[in-house]
Amino acid sequence: MALVLEQINVEGLAHLSYLIGDDKAGVAAAIDPRRDVDIYLQRAREMGVRITHIIETHIHADFVSGSHELQVRTSAPIYGGKSDAYQFDLHQLSEGDELKIGNVTLRALHTPGHTPEHVSFLIFDAKQGKEPFGIFTGDTLFNLDVGRPDLLGGGTEKKLAAQLYHSIFDKLVPLGDRMEIYPCHGAGSACGKSIGDRRQSTIGNEKIFNPALQERSEEEFVEWVLRGMPEPPKFYARLKKANAQGAKVMGCVPTLQPLSPQEFEKMMADKNTIVIDTRSILAFGGGHIPGAINIALRAEFPNWVGWMIEPEKTLLLVIESDRDVKLVTEQLFRLGYDNLGGYLHDGMTSWQNAGLPLQHLGEWTVYELNKHKEDPNLTVLDVRSDDEFQQGRVPGATHIYVPHLEEHLDELDKNKAIATYCGSGYRASIAASFLQKHGFDKVINVPGSWNAWKAAGLAVAS
Numbered sequence: 001m002a003l004v005l006e007q008i009n010v011e012g013l014a015h016l017s018y019l020i021g022d023d024k025a026g027v028a029a030a031i032d033p034r035r036d037v038d039i040y041l042q043r044a045r046e047m048g049v050r051i052t053h054i055i056e057t058h059i060h061a062d063f064v065s066g067s068h069e070l071q072v073r074t075s076a077p078i079y080g081g082k083s084d085a086y087q088f089d090l091h092q093l094s095e096g097d098e099l100k101i102g103n104v105t106l107r108a109l110h111t112p113g114h115t116p117e118h119v120s121f122l123i124f125d126a127k128q129g130k131e132p133f134g135i136f137t138g139d140t141l142f143n144l145d146v147g148r149p150d151l152l153g154g155g156t157e158k159k160l161a162a163q164l165y166h167s168i169f170d171k172l173v174p175l176g177d178r179m180e181i182y183p184c185h186g187a188g189s190a191c192g193k194s195i196g197d198r199r200q201s202t203i204g205n206e207k208i209f210n211p212a213l214q215e216r217s218e219e220e221f222v223e224w225v226l227r228g229m230p231e232p233p234k235f236y237a238r239l240k241k242a243n244a245q246g247a248k249v250m251g252c253v254p255t256l257q258p259l260s261p262q263e264f265e266k267m268m269a270d271k272n273t274i275v276i277d278t279r280s281i282l283a284f285g286g287g288h289i290p291g292a293i294n295i296a297l298r299a300e301f302p303n304w305v306g307w308m309i310e311p312e313k314t315l316l317l318v319i320e321s322d323r324d325v326k327l328v329t330e331q332l333f334r335l336g337y338d339n340l341g342g343y344l345h346d347g348m349t350s351w352q353n354a355g356l357p358l359q360h361l362g363e364w365t366v367y368e369l370n371k372h373k374e375d376p377n378l379t380v381l382d383v384r385s386d387d388e389f390q391q392g393r394v395p396g397a398t399h400i401y402v403p404h405l406e407e408h409l410d411e412l413d414k415n416k417a418i419a420t421y422c423g424s425g426y427r428a429s430i431a432a433s434f435l436q437k438h439g440f441d442k443v444i445n446v447p448g449s450w451n452a453w454k455a456a457g458l459a460v461a462s
Contacts, residue, residue: 003021003103004019004022006018006019007200008043012303012331013062014189014195015063016184016186018031020104020123021047021104022102025102027049027050027052028044028052028101029051029106030053030055030066030070032056032060033054033065033066034064034334036069041070051074053077055079057120057137058114059115059117061232063334064239064247065243066247067247068247069251072249072251077091080117080119083117085117093119095108095119103127104126105125107121111137111140112160112163112164113160113163115160116163120138120171123182134180135175136183136184138183139185140167141210142183142185142196143187143210144196144209145192146168147164148229148232149164150226151240161222161225165221173203173207177204180202188299190232190303196210231386231401233303233403234403235306238311250333256343257341258343258345259342261351263342264316268289268291272312272314273313273315273341274316276309276316276318277294277317278295278301278318279297279348281294281296281426285362287359288359290358290359291359292318294429295308297327300426302334305332308434311335315340316343317340317343318344319347320347321347362417362442363446366452369394370456370459373394373396378416379418379419382394383402383430386399386401391462392460392462393460393462394450395460400412405434412440414439414441416442417444418440418442424449428445429445
């Protein structure tokens with residue numbers, strides 16, 4: 001054997017990183033590593049290789065890079081594209097520069113558009129001829145999508161979109177239909193408009209099925225790619241800054257400490273502390289700690305923590321089961337939440353057995369919502385995105401996208417009941433718990449929300 005190539009998927013963030021190398025030579029490179037780096041070291045040991053190169057395709061915005069964590073553990077140098085934005089020691093590569101990893105060669109290809117410094121890497125294997133067989137595309141090209149060019153802001157969107165056009169059509173498409181593409185993200189990431197489900201593809205497949213690769217002029221492409229771009233999560237700017245500076249090295253994922261109900265309650269008194277309840281929306285509605293924010297531990301969990309929770313806060317966690325403690329801790333670590341106060345030992349069972357206060361959240365089916373929607377003492381609050389709201393809504397609904405709820409609280413009447421809904425009830429429960437925390441007493445969540453409303457065939461406003 002010689003070539004080793006392994007994709008490592010991070011659920012929730014839909015982040016794809018890679019180990020590539022030569023097991024005969026005993027060397028490998030880690031590409032776009034996540035912050036909890038033990039997985040790369042473990043897989044390297046299992047494959048009989050050592051990590052000699054750490055590669056960044058670009059300055060990431062959606063997760064804390066693990067390059068520095070991995071460098072401390074391996075002493076391997078970090079490589080990336082040319083940019084003054086990097087504020088740490090990085091071997092900056094120009095187009096055409098090559099990295100030799102045993103019989104494997106990676107050749108840098110400057111592919112700006114998602115970011116100015118972005119580089120992709122052509123993959124050569126000496127046993128498979130003189131031509132490259134694949135390319136690590138980072139956030140330039142995904143299955144059914146391309147990297148969004150609007151994250152830098154400041155009026156750079158059109159310039160980056162034009163650069164993206166040339167990266168795709170002048171550099172990637174000419175590589176040929178058989179070229180395998182290995183992107184940095186899969187479905188669920190907000191680094192594109194609507195990334196497809198496949199975590200690996202080919203140029204030929206994307207030419208047929210990817211709407212971004214359909215024939216257009218540069219001007220038409222720029223207009224198309226920027227049209228209808230969803231709002232980027234607000235934590236992206238924070239993480240891009242952190243990654244440009246070089247992420248803080250922690251050495252390992254912190255251990256989340258169990259707290260008794262009394263210890264937990266005492267820590268809650270600190271105004272800089274916030275309680276995140278990761279249980280399901282139905283469990284949360286049945287009874288929860290007063291003031292807790294419900295962000296259920298599903299695939300969406302890290303993105304919505306990033307949207308809703310400031311990293312300076314000390315976090316206290318309510319977790320469904322002790323089995324989930326490790327997963328919750330890892331998810332928070334990947335987003336740079338390092339101020340972890342602990343979790344409630346034995347969950348809500350210990351809290352209720354200690355006789356401590358409970359708060360409840362009303363829950364309606366869509367039929368109950370339909371029955372009450374015209375009540376003058378009720379506000380029906382749609383907390384979906386602007387685009388979702390425009391495509392159809394509950395008649396008479398008020399609209400505030402859940403990440404912007406805090407800045408619009410004064411537009412809501414505390415004397416009225418508020419029924420929140422979203423696509424499935426997940427974001428609606430975040431919104432409902434947030435409203436409760438801010439003194440709204442009569443709050444109702446609608447599990448199933450818009451999905452259930454349409455399934456029930458109820459009236460739709462547009």
